Amino acid sequence: AQSVTQLGSHVSVSEGALVLLRCNYSSSVPPYLFWYVQYPNQGLQLLLKYTSAATLVKGINGFEAEFKKSETSFHLTKPSAHMSDAAEYFCAVSDDRRGYIPTFGRGTSLIVHP
């Protein structure tokens, strides 16, 4: 069975600081991995995805994530936080066994201080 663990329900950074949101997954077959962002009272927006091509994936808004098979991790980073990055971030894993239905982590709330 798939599972996703997002370490830290809240991450607080200063504007301009590095953003690091952690995600570890488990999957018995090669996974597809995703990061979504959710702003208040909105739906989930796809930030980036890994689907077995390059292990370093670049997404929108300056975010990127690196797939590390040996560590079963897919951490999300951004070099310099902006106030507009404050949101809820969800990591998700899927595979082709169940119609690509993703399993989501519980989410990490990113707080950006001025």
Added chain:
Amino acid sequence: NAGVMQNPRHLVRRRGQEARLRCSPMKGHSHVYWYRQLPEEGLKFMVYLQKENIIDESGMPKERFSAEFPKEGPSILRIQQVVRGDSAAYFCASSLENTQYFGPGTRLTVL
């Protein structure tokens, strides 16, 4: 190219009433998924449908909840005899192959 559309965005029902939530997938997408999100929780999968077929309903409560995706028209998530515990945000996603795209959600409040 319109994204996934959901309506209504907000729905208020009294206990015992029915709630109908609609989802129109992105153009060209034939797979629809419904999720429920409660405060401070992630998304919980409910059901996966293709046109006129329920593929996976392992996340659907056994009673009062049903879903359909007819040949024509939007997908419908129907909740009969709503209770306060049904209050949540309900999200629809559609996909082509391996990536899901989400709608803005319907926030259901049961009084």
